[in-house]
Amino acid sequence: MDNSKVKYNFEYDRKLKICFIGAGGHSFRNVYPTFQYAPVDLAAICDINGERAAAFARQFGARNHYTDHLEMLERERPDAVFIVTSYHPDGRVQATDLALDVLKFGAHVWMEKPTAATTDEVRQLIDASNANNKYVMTGLKKIFFPAIEKVNQIISAPEFGQPSSIYIRYPQHMPPFAERSDLTRITSLVDHIFHPGSIIHYLMGKISHLSYEREPFNGGTVTNMRFVSGAIGTMHMTAGQSGASPLERLEVIGKGANVVVDNGVKVTYYRKAKPPEYGRSRSYMVDTESAPLHWEPEFSLGQLYNKNIFYLGYVPEVLHFCESVLGGEPPRKGTLEESLEILKLLEAYRNTPEGTVAVLNS
Template sequence: MTYQRDFDRRVRLGVVGVGSHSYRNLLPTLTYLPADLVAIADLDRELGDATARQYGLQRSYRSAAEMYAAEELDAVLLCVSPQLHPQLAREAFAAGLHVWLEKPVGTSVADVDSMIAAQGDRIAVVGYKKVFMPAATKARELLALDEFGPLHTMSGIYPMNIPRGDDESIARGGKNRWLIDGCHPTALLLSLAGPAAQVAVHRADDDSGVLVIRHESGTVTSLHLADSAPAFQPVERYFMVGQGRSVEIRNSRSITYQRGIPFSYATGTTFAPEGLDSGGITWEAQDGMNTLENKAVFTQGMYGELKYFLDCVLAGRPAEVSGLAFARQVMQVFEAAVRSDGDLVDITKEKE
């Protein structure tokens, strides 16, 4: 990995929104990326100016449009509310800028469609960090092995719920747990199993429950909506089943590949038979040293998603991963899930 100061070519970058998330996660991650932070914009003058001073900038701007007019930028990072993302993305595209958007990309499929219509030849990436986790990258490698076979099923556990609703509630675009958190595991499921064809949600009384997706590939995935799990304690899991093989991701920091063992049900006496060609292989973050691979911005995928965006900008190539078309798929699942109350909602009808 190369640090910011070591890159020969860098993207001239503006940031819109320097609130808590941006300040804690986006700005510090630029230390490791090919980017020069040129300008920031935030409605809060005091917050914006204080952040600008910290990063060696003379001033901040009150609006994105003002920043675009005054500065020479290549790209912008948008980190505001999902209600504001569509308008700000359209403005950035009109200004000729490449755009990275924090999730949620918006509040509806219509929001994403409006951005796609305005995108032109500009590059856009949405911050579905789970797609870029090192554990997810390893999972894709393992799922591609001939010995793994086709992905049959996959399950996930994540502390979230999906509200009940209809077209009117979707159009209102209010806040909910799925938009804040649930788009992350949903994006990971889609990135590993492919686009969704049908969606169903079975809810408990508190809107927790299970989200079930039948993918176009034939794979079936499920997401346990563990809304009442202990707050800020380890709960996140993903389990993938192939042909006599499985992959498990635990809390973003551990991934295990299970190959099975030679075993006789009636006479077997050991779970650890001789040799290295069977059983499980585990990779996990080690917290004994203050090295980069253990930091949350790396294990959670923040570094990966931003690096991918900046690499695309520098290379002048469209985003093949986590772009607006993919964001539309994620939002389609959300809208179908909101409408479902145990019934199967067919997404393919909309695609036709």
């Protein structure tokens, strides 16, 4: 887990010259603000809406703004391009085509999820990335949450034992099977599957096969999966839950130990412990040496870690990309190979009726 000291943008000696495609709501709230803490020189912004491109350039300190990304690439010659756009009318992901343009031009790509809508498109990106010798990283923010990184560290330690099962909950609606061949009917699923999908892959590795059941009232689902490692997992997509409820819960079981994350920030590690004797114990207290460990942020101080751009992984993911490019090493997280596995999961839901088995990796 990286808890190295955060530098402010103006303290960096070496920066990447970057351009940004997209001046929308998410990037305004969560991506441009990360540049305060990253080694980037924001040269130019492009949006097909010229007024927004100009307003964002003023707001975030870019020198130039454009309405045509090809013109921006040609004139600015950036080291890397950030892409945060939306969907084509046919449901395809705009950023996929834009990333291919950027790679052809010869710059590295950081793109928001979804990377693409199909495995074929990700394979196209993998080929273009290799052919042009440029990296593509997707902002899989969940695997940069300090809480999820902590779980990864805990379950990788020998004392946790082999991770044997996982439970993950995420509130997501799934349309009926007959509608799922039409991309325009599953935009929300394409948009969100990257969140639980990235955590599952980060913690448990590749899925071997799965099957699922869907309820017809809200489109909630329960999926059972077997991983290539031999471990098993359940994903509960809790469509229909209250709008006032926390969204997520995660639990990984090892051997005599388990770890739980609630609401993305609270981590409880139940370490190996001898249970109090059944029928004879007056107290539930276990020894301090084997007691559960619990972490949650304080929300009092003006610290970086209690800003959402840190605990929701946005600054860490952008830093990982910038440091990888500056160091000449491919990003290790948010890779196209991870996106490929997440889209295999999406395609399992698109191509396999409820109650039957989908094989993702044989």
